[in-house]
Amino acid sequence: MKTAIALSAAALLGMAPHDVLKDLNLGDPLPLPDHRMLDVSGQEKSLKELAGRNGLLVIFTCNTCPFVVGTEDSEGWEGRYPGLGVLARQHGVGMALVNSNEAKRTAGDGYEDMRKRYEEKGYNHYYLLDQGHRVADAFAARTTPHVFLFDKDLKLVYKGAVDDRVEKAADVKQPFLRNAIVNLAEGRAIDPAVTRNIGCSIKRVEHTH
Numbered sequence: 024m025k026t027a028i029a030l031s032a033a034a035l036l037g038m039a040p041h042d043v044l045k046d047l048n049l050g051d052p053l054p055l056p057d058h059r060m061l062d063v064s065g066q067e068k069s070l071k072e073l074a075g076r077n078g079l080l081v082i083f084t085c086n087t088c089p090f091v092v093g094t095e096d097s098e099g100w101e102g103r104y105p106g107l108g109v110l111a112r113q114h115g116v117g118m119a120l121v122n123s124n125e126a127k128r129t130a131g132d133g134y135e136d137m138r139k140r141y142e143e144k145g146y147n148h149y150y151l152l153d154q155g156h157r158v159a160d161a162f163a164a165r166t167t168p169h170v171f172l173f174d175k176d177l178k179l180v181y182k183g184a185v186d187d188r189v190e191k192a193a194d195v196k197q198p199f200l201r202n203a204i205v206n207l208a209e210g211r212a213i214d215p216a217v218t219r220n221i222g223c224s225i226k227r228v229e230h231t232h
Contacts, residue, residue, distance in 0.1 A: 044160060044163035044165070045163055046163045047162055047163055047171065047179050047182065048179070049179050049180065049182075049216055049217065050178050050179060051178065051179045052177055052178055052179075053070060053071065053074075053079065053173050053177040053178075053179075054158070054161035054162055055070070055157070055158055055161045056069060056070055056071035056177065057069050057071055058070070058157065058158060058161075060121070060151035060152055060153055060154070060158065061134065061151065061152045061154075062149050062150065062151050062152075063134075063137050063138045063141045063146075063149075063150045063151075064149075068119075068149060068151065070119060070158075071177070073117040073118075073119050073149055074117045074173070074175075074177060075111070075112070075114075075115045075116045075117040076115040076175060077114060077115035077116050077174070077175050077207060077208045078115075078116045078117070078172065078173050078174045078175050078177070078180070078207055079116065079117045079118075079119070079172075079173045079177065080107070080111050080116055080117065080118045080119070080170070080171075080172050080173075080200075080204065081118075081119050081121060081162070081170075081171045081172075081173070082104070082107075082118075082119075082120050082121070082168050082169070082170050082171075082185075083120075083121050083122075083123055083153075083159055083162070083164040083166070083167055083168060083169040083170075083171075083225060084101070084104075084120050084121070084122060084167050084168045085122050085123075085124045085127070085131075085132050085167045085223075085225075085226075086122070086131050086132050086136050086137065086140045087124065087127060087130070087131040087132055087223075088167040088222055088223035089223070090166075090167065090168065090189055090221065090222040090223055091167050091168060091222070091223075096190065097189055097190040097191075098189070098190060098191055098192060099189060100168050100185045100186075100189055101144060102144075102192065103185060103186075103192055104120065104144070104146060104148070105144075105145050105146060105147050107185070107200065107201070107204075108146070108147040108148040109147065110201060110204055110205075111148075111204055114204050114205060114207070114208035115208055116172075116204055116207065116208065118148040118149070119148065119149040119150075119151055120146070120148060120149065120150045120151065121151050121153050121158055121159070121164075122137055122150065122151070122152055122153060123153040123156040123158065123159035123164065123225050123227075124156075124167070124225060124226040125153075125154070125155055125156045125226065125227060125228045126226035126227060126228045127226045132226070134152050137150055137152060155228075156225060156227050156228075159225050159227075160227075164225060165220065165224060165225060166220045166221065166222035166223060166224060166225065167222045167223050167225060168184075168185060168220070168222050169182075169183075169220045169222065169225075170182060170183055170184060170185055170200055170220065172200070172203050172204065172207065172213075174207060180203070180207055180213055180216060181199070181200070181203040181207075181213050181216050181217070182216075182217055182218075182220070183199065183215075183217055183218030183219060183220050184199055184200070184218045184219060184220050184221055185199065185200050186198045186199055186200065186201070187199065189221070199215065199218050203216070
């Protein structure tokens with residue numbers, strides 16, 4: 024509990040209001056499907072081309088948030104990404120991680136940092152650089168992590184959290200995202216289809232007009 028409170032406090036510390044963001048609702052289409060982003064492989068990819076036959080999983084993440092990378096008292100969610108990648112692939116769902124932390128490109132969330140983390144952590148999916156947090160803005164993604172799952176028609180069917188226990192995977196009681204992937208692939212209703220995303224705020228920069 025103490026860890027959760029400390030992490031929540033850390034998340035709130037960099038939280039900035041982004042009232043202009045328009046939330047995605049269930050049934051909404053995949054935003055910016057053809058917008059290309061640089062993957063850690065050196066290739067540019069669009070989200071649309073990464074979709075599998077049953078849909079697409081997009082997780083906004085980073086290299087620096089304790090909710091992702093963990094702390095002394097918490098595993099963080101990052102260690103569950105490879106397993107989710109395997110599960111998604113088994114169920115015909117494409118998977119992409121997106122790093123939108125534009126304000127931290129020189130503080131751990133730059134392209135080379137992403138490439139290094141991809142190798143170190145055994146990621147088995149795409150890891151894309153969202154320049155100027157354009158994609159995060161289109162999704163109204165607010166935290167790291169923030170999860171969005173789309174069906175075969177690229178319509179939103181689940182958004183929110185990975186599961187109910189950031190501290191320890193073994194203690195998870197409600198594997199929201201894993202259930203959503205399986206139910207999507209097997210044609211069953213996803214319930215809950217919306218959960219509360221918890222994490223650090225995405226570190227945006229102010230745009231000048």
